[in-house]
Amino acid sequence: MSGRDFVENPNRGFIVPIGGAEEKYRDPAILREFVERCGGKKARIAIIPTASRLEETGRKYVELFEELGVREATNLPFKTRQDCDRDDWLKVLRNADGVFLTGGNQLKLSTTLGGTKVGRTLRERNAAGMHIAGTSAGAAYLSEHMIAYGDEGSSPRADMVQMAPGLGLTNTVLVDQHFRQRDRLGRLLTALAYNPFAIGVGLDEDTAAFISPEDTLEVVGTGAITIVDPSQLSYSSMDSAKRHDPVCLINVRLHILIGGGRFNTQTRIATAPEEARQRR
Amino acid sequence: MSGRDFVENPNRGFIVPIGGAEEKYRDPAILREFVERCGGKKARIAIIPTASRLEETGRKYVELFEELGVREATNLPFKTRQDCDRDDWLKVLRNADGVFLTGGNQLKLSTTLGGTKVGRTLRERNAAGMHIAGTSAGAAYLSEHMIAYGDEGSSPRADMVQMAPGLGLTNTVLVDQHFRQRDRLGRLLTALAYNPFAIGVGLDEDTAAFISPEDTLEVVGTGAITIVDPSQLSYSSMDSAKRHDPVCLINVRLHILIGGGRFNTQTRIATAPEEARQRR
Numbered sequence: 001m002s003g004r005d006f007v008e009n010p011n012r013g014f015i016v017p018i019g020g021a022e023e024k025y026r027d028p029a030i031l032r033e034f035v036e037r038c039g040g041k042k043a044r045i046a047i048i049p050t051a052s053r054l055e056e057t058g059r060k061y062v063e064l065f066e067e068l069g070v071r072e073a074t075n076l077p078f079k080t081r082q083d084c085d086r087d088d089w090l091k092v093l094r095n096a097d098g099v100f101l102t103g104g105n106q107l108k109l110s111t112t113l114g115g116t117k118v119g120r121t122l123r124e125r126n127a128a129g130m131h132i133a134g135t136s137a138g139a140a141y142l143s144e145h146m147i148a149y150g151d152e153g154s155s156p157r158a159d160m161v162q163m164a165p166g167l168g169l170t171n172t173v174l175v176d177q178h179f180r181q182r183d184r185l186g187r188l189l190t191a192l193a194y195n196p197f198a199i200g201v202g203l204d205e206d207t208a209a210f211i212s213p214e215d216t217l218e219v220v221g222t223g224a225i226t227i228v229d230p231s232q233l234s235y236s237s238m239d240s241a242k243r244h245d246p247v248c249l250i251n252v253r254l255h256i257l258i259g260g261g262r263f264n265t266q267t268r269i270a271t272a273p274e275e276a277r278q279r280r
Numbered sequence: 281m282s283g284r285d286f287v288e289n290p291n292r293g294f295i296v297p298i299g300g301a302e303e304k305y306r307d308p309a310i311l312r313e314f315v316e317r318c319g320g321k322k323a324r325i326a327i328i329p330t331a332s333r334l335e336e337t338g339r340k341y342v343e344l345f346e347e348l349g350v351r352e353a354t355n356l357p358f359k360t361r362q363d364c365d366r367d368d369w370l371k372v373l374r375n376a377d378g379v380f381l382t383g384g385n386q387l388k389l390s391t392t393l394g395g396t397k398v399g400r401t402l403r404e405r406n407a408a409g410m411h412i413a414g415t416s417a418g419a420a421y422l423s424e425h426m427i428a429y430g431d432e433g434s435s436p437r438a439d440m441v442q443m444a445p446g447l448g449l450t451n452t453v454l455v456d457q458h459f460r461q462r463d464r465l466g467r468l469l470t471a472l473a474y475n476p477f478a479i480g481v482g483l484d485e486d487t488a489a490f491i492s493p494e495d496t497l498e499v500v501g502t503g504a505i506t507i508v509d510p511s512q513l514s515y516s517s518m519d520s521a522k523r524h525d526p527v528c529l530i531n532v533r534l535h536i537l538i539g540g541g542r543f544n545t546q547t548r549i550a551t552a553p554e555e556a557r558q559r560r
Contacts, residue, residue: 153460154434155484155504155536180433183463189536204435204526224435224526228534235552237538246484246504246538250550254508254532256435256469258517261528270530272515 008266012213013098013131015169017143019177019203019223020103020136024064030208033220034133035068037210038098044072046096050079050112051104051137061100084116093121098131101138107148109141110164119167126169136177139203144171150187156249158241161187163194172215172265174198179226181205192230193238193247199265200228207259215265218276219257227263227270229253288546292493293378293411295449297423299457299483299503300383300416304344310488313500314413315348317490318378324352326376330359330392331384331417341380364396373401378411381418387428389421390444399447406449416457419483424451430467436529438521441467443474452495452545454478459506461485472510473518473527479545480508487539495545498556499537507543507550509533 014037022030035043045065049058058075065073074096076089083089093099099122101109113119126132132142140146146166153160176188179202188200201209204223211217219225230252237248257263260273294317302310315323325345329338338355345353354376356369363369373379379402381389393399406412412422420426426446433440456468459482468480481489484503491497499505510532517528537543540553 152463154463154465154482155460155506157504180435180466183432183434185434185465186460202434207526222526224437224528226435235550235555237552246502247536248504248538248541248552249534249536250541250552252534252536254529254534256527256529256532258526258528261530270515272517272528272530275515 008215009127010213011127011129013126013129015126015142015211016131016133016208017139017175017177017201017203018133018135018208019139019179019205021205022135022208022221023206028064028068030206030221031064032068033210034098034100034131035065035070037131041069041071043070043097044095045070045074046092046099047073047075047102048099049075049077049102051106051109052102053104057102057104061102078112078118081112081116084113084118090117090121093118094125096130098133101132101134101141103136103138106137106140106146107164109137110146110166113167114165123168132169139175139177141166142169143173143175144168145174145198147174147176147187147191150190152183153186154183156186156189156193156247158190158238158245158247159243161190163191170211172199173201173211175201175203177203179204180223185226188228189249189252190247192228193236193249196230196233196236202226202228217263217265219259219261221259225257227255227257229255229268231268288495289407290493291407291409293406293409295406295422295491296411296413296488297419297455297457297481297483298413298415298488299419299459299485301485302415302488302501303486308344308348310486310501311344312348313490314378314380314411315345315350317411321349321351323350323377324375325350326372326379327353327355327382328379329355329357329382331386331389332382333384337382337384341382358392358398361392361396364393364398370397370401373398373405376410378413381412381414381421383416383418386417386420386426387444389417390426390446393447394445403448412449419455419457421446422449423453423455424448425454425478427454427456427467427471430470432463433466434463436466436469436473436527438470438518438525438527439523441470443471450491452479453481453491455481455483457483459484460503465506468508469529469532470527472508473516473529476510476513476516482506482508497543497545499539499541501539505537507535507537509535509548511548
């Protein structure tokens, strides 16, 4: 799928795509879990609100993380590619335990950060143990292959989805967000049909996949994660489908996971919450 | 799933659920194929427009079938349960080669025809070789277990779908229609999760499943059919899910079939259009 090698790296930090609209006040389970992974009270969190058009987005997350008791939460509002050379902000990134990418438009993230020191620093620091979470557009951007935009609808059609290179923390998963809220199975299937190498991860709102260094994904939040595993795909008509044609796919494996459920992206085995609890 | 036995019956007629909005004028491939199965120029077709609130629905289909060159097309507008005792209309049903149920509201079909001579005649005649097609609400109604209504969204949630007994031509499949147009994977998965005995058949608009007496399903039309096969389901949280909770499902098999594709509901093997052609 990609020319680069994504070798297993036990020192890597968590990769945490969130489906958008995560609960922020009443019971912010996902943000709290992220803070916990980053060291709790000792955690230094950097927020990158580049995807958002709203000035207040970054500051809002600074407040949220401060309320969760972190040691430091810093807003890094990279707006231009020139901003990505700012040494003071890069220093914050290098010292952070966790980075949080807000929602908005994933193409703002890829066009602003792509090929800059910020993109490189995020990849290097994640490989060295820093955790990176992103919500909505921020989630889409984390992987090597990102869904830029696409059409709604449950079944796949040729050309219904536009792919683009993402941040590249992993190429194992292909993420889609607001999954049940915006009816995105068709576009995720279409994206996977181009090359059934990756695993589709459809995130409902207020639902996160905590992907461990060992590439086990655990569900946190109130929604579901739809895992689309095309590894046993025996037929695809994607190569011959014309524009807007429906696409034929035979043998796609589906798992719907809820909070506590797990999926190992290497063995491709899904575990229900109860089973996962028993094995701990 | 059902107390009744649905034994294999090589004399049975075709069962043809259609996803709604089938093409009627330019290239009415589905209606033409149905007429062909019913005997072409010799075919006597009865139309049951009970699901529809519109007076003209039945007459419109009479015209459509006449344009396709059938010998006889008769509108049987059963409006009340009393209508279902009309001997003249029952006689038309008994002599028909095919019956077509229009769209509208499937609960109008089940509440009007359920437990009447019409329901019984349809089942008996289908078992003896008469073909029965239904579009939209008419498609939903064909099976033993019918989706009455439900919520939109890709991932399943407890209580998001309301089941009701249908006509009962088969209990092997559970049909949902307007599938990609109305985002119905979640409700189909929810319906199957109650009892993963049946196979989910999600029909896009202008797409039909021609289910043969041997229980092989063939796709006709311009959209896709999403086959949801839960036979290898290894875990479901449906029994413990509270209202509106997301539901965990592990190991659901999915096939997206397009025109010419096939699925054998007994062996549960899907065949792509090319493969199906080669085997003929």
